[in-house]
Every structure is written in C-alpha cells, then in structure tokens.
Amino acid sequence: MAYIKISVYLALHNNSFFDDFCTNINKVSKNNNIVIADILLIILAFLGILIATIVDLKTREIPNWINFSMVAVALAIRLMHSVLTAEWFYILYGLLGFASMFLLGNLMYYTKQWGGGDSKLLFALGAIFATKPYFIKNYPIPFLAVLFLAIIITGFFYSFFYSIVLAIINRKEFWKEIKHRMNLHRKLRFLLTTLAVLIAISSLFVIYYLKPLILSISAIIVFSTYWILFTKAVESSCLTKKVSISKITEGEWIVDENILNKFKISKLGITNQQIKALKQAKIKEVLIKQGIPFAPAFLIALIILVSL
Secondary structure: OHHHHHHHHHHHHOHHHHHHHHHHHHHHHHHHHHHHHHHHHHHHHHHHHHHHHHHHHHHOOOOHHHHHHHHHHHHHHHHHHHHHHOOOHHHHHHHHHHHHHHHHHHHHHHOOOOOHHHHHHHHHHHHHOOOOOOOOOOOOOOHHHHHHHHHHHHHHHHHHHHHHHHHHHOHHHHHHHHHHHHHHOHHHHHHHHHHHHHHHHHHHHOOHHHHHHHHHHHHHHHHHHHHHHHHHHHHHHHOEEEEEHHHOOOOOEEOOHHHHHHOOOOOOOOOHHHHHHHHHOOOOEEEEEOOOOOHHHHHHHHHHHHHO
C-alpha cells in the first residue's frame, strides 16, 4: 500500500510524466474524434450517392438539393471536428477538396463528358474525401485523385455494358443506325484499319520489349474506331427522342439544330428562361439527347475502393 502511495506521489509530482500522460490522453481523444468524423463522412457519401443513383436511374438527372446538401453536411462535419480538436487542417482540406473537384467537375461538364448533376456530385465528393478515411489503405497519391480515377475507369466499363443493354433493347433502331454509320464512314474505317495493320506488322521489326507497346497502339486504333461508331449509333437510336415541352427540365441537351439556332440554346443544356420562350412560341415537342445515368458508376467505384 505504501509503495502505491509513493508511486502516485512521484507520478503527480513528476511534471514530465504528468505532461506526457495528458498529451497521450489528448491524442487518443483527437484520434477518436477523427475516427467519428471519418465514419460520418463515409456514411454521408454512401447515403448521398445511393439516393442520387436511384433518382438518376428514374429521372435521368441528379437534383441540386442532393449534391449541395452533401457539400453542406460534409463541410459542417469537418468544421465541427476542427473546432473540437483545433485541427484546422480538417476543414481547410475539405475546402481545398471542394475547390479542386469544382474545377475538375466544370472541366468535365464544359467538355460534355458529364452532365451537370454528375459534375456537382463530384463537388460533394471533393468535400467529403479531401482527407483519406482512416480505414482505407494508403495510396502513393491523394485519395481524392484515386477516387476520381476509379470513377473514370468504372464509368467506362459501366457505360460500355449499359450501352450494350440499350442496343439490345432497341436492336431494330440500333441495327439500322449502325449500318448507316458503317457505310457512311467506310473509307475512314478502311484507312484506320489499314494503319492499325501496318503498325502491327511493324512490331515484327522492332526490339522485343517494344512489341507490346506497338501492338497495343494498333489495338487501340481499331477499338477506338468501332467504339466511337458504336456509341454514336447508341446515342442516335437509343438516347435521342422527342419529348413534350412540358416535360423538359433545365440542363436538357437539345439536338434540333433549328431550335438551337433560333432560340440561341447552348449545346451544354437549355435554361429555364429558354424553356419559357419555347412554351411562348407554342412549340409542343423538342428533340433531346439523354445521357446515360452515371451516378451508379460513382457508387460502384466507391464500393470497390472501400472494399479493397
């Protein structure tokens, strides 16, 4: 008993020991807080993307309220953690992540790779995954960059299989369109196929370790040629249709050149003001191009990364 009292007395009067003890307690507290914050952020990501996926599959668009709610909640979680722990990097990284994905998302939108809803969903993921969740393995590059690359790669395969399904469902219209495009571009197909064959033959005369690269270039030329023809045929036969003006929403892609020119509609999407102008002009239907609902690719990519 005396030994315990002496130990306690020494511990309490040993400033170094007491300071170290308090420091360790603070570290554990901060670690627990960051664990909780990371868990809340990952729950937010899955819940938000799941809702976006369901809505996107049903309506072919992701409402702004989903994306901006995710941004607001993510930044609120980060700010709360920073206030409680004085770890201000947590909120600062969130703002930087949002800003970087804002720029990248707009790049994808204005190059017509993604729709507006998909781009804004990327904004939200920038705020959520600006820092790597503690339970996800380390990567040599920032996790946000890994997530973006995963979305791009997953999106390619998802779009490929989705397009095949669309072509099968609309096989009559698709077959007619693909034959038309094959005939229309037969000279270009011949030139590119010939080029690919010549490049493949050239691999016989190069150093062995260059052969895989040259053969890959040859295969990419052939694949890209027919992939572009395939996707354009799917767009024309499966994703382009006439829609009542009452069902048009902001951001829809109008493909009727006469209407585009007459009402000065951007190919990036129609505005609410332009929709009103069409209604005032008593236009009943317009030809639009629908995009492939892309939110499922975000969900698949995130599931893969979390599972690894």
